[in-house]
Amino acid sequence: MRSAKQWIALKTLRTLLLVPILVAGVVSVQAQSPLYGVGRTPTANEIRLWDIAIGPKGEELPVGNGSVDMGSELYLSKGCAGCHGTLGNGGMAPRLIKRDAGPNADPWDYGRVLPIRSPYATTVWDYINRAMPLGAEGTLTADEVYSLTAYLFFLNDVVEDGTELNEKTLPQIQMPNRTNWEQVPDWLPGQPRLEGYPY
Numbered sequence: 001m002r003s004a005k006q007w008i009a010l011k012t013l014r015t016l017l018l019v020p021i022l023v024a025g026v027v028s029v030q031a032q033s034p035l036y037g038v039g040r041t042p043t044a045n046e047i048r049l050w051d052i053a054i055g056p057k058g059e060e061l062p063v064g065n066g067s068v069d070m071g072s073e074l075y076l077s078k079g080c081a082g083c084h085g086t087l088g089n090g091g092m093a094p095r096l097i098k099r100d101a102g103p104n105a106d107p108w109d110y111g112r113v114l115p116i117r118s119p120y121a122t123t124v125w126d127y128i129n130r131a132m133p134l135g136a137e138g139t140l141t142a143d144e145v146y147s148l149t150a151y152l153f154f155l156n157d158v159v160e161d162g163t164e165l166n167e168k169t170l171p172q173i174q175m176p177n178r179t180n181w182e183q184v185p186d187w188l189p190g191q192p193r194l195e196g197y198p199y
């Protein structure tokens with residue numbers, strides 16, 4: 001059994017411990033957003049830096065141009081070959097060149113290769129722009145991304161040798177897998193996302 005004195009001492013200790021926590025809470029709430037008490041409003045510049053996604057129509061693409069020829073040089077000089085293999089296969093990273101699946105093959109038979117399976121050319125540009133070269137993401141200029149995209153399309157017979165691409169011509173490329181994707185049904189609140197999908 002604790003004595004009355006001990007109880008008072010314990011209560012005082014608890015109150016003393018609470019005070020700094022409450023003070024800290026008030027101070028941090030003031031520095032944060034009034035609604036939820038967390039975070040802060042991003043600056044216009046921060047939003048600009050995050051806002052790099054390119055949609056299927058390519059309206060957000062930066063002005064620039066590149067060529068298959070430039071892309072084949074950049075593929076070596078930017079280290080792509082080191083991970084993906086000199087010819088787009090045989091490296092430690094996923095292959096970037098389609099498999100030989102014979103004439104009239106379904107594009108899915110070419111393997112899991114972005115420059116051929118993607119329904120939109122702009123998605124390939126966007127992926128390289130934001131994610132490659134792995135370890136030095138964000139270092140490629142827009143022209144370099146147009147060139148590398150053109151080169152990977154050439155390797156996969158999507159465009160011919162000598163092709164040049166810019167913000168106008170890239171979105172016009174008809175990808176071989178364009179109509180070969182299952183359409184996701186429209187979603188309504190409360191419905192599962194896909195039939196049989198648990199969430």
Ligand code: HEC
Nearest residue numbers: 078079080083093094112113114115128132133134135148
């Ligand atoms: C350090 C190794 C490394 C380097 C260098 C590198 N990549 Fe990759 N790349 C990867 C890895 C690993 C993946 C798979 C990432 C994943 O699936 O999450 C990948 C994925 C890709 C894909 C998508 C493949 C697919 O079918 O999904 C493309 C396209 C690509 N890289 C292009 C490039 C280009 C162009 C360069 C040169 C500018 C480059 N990569 C440099 C490692 C690398």
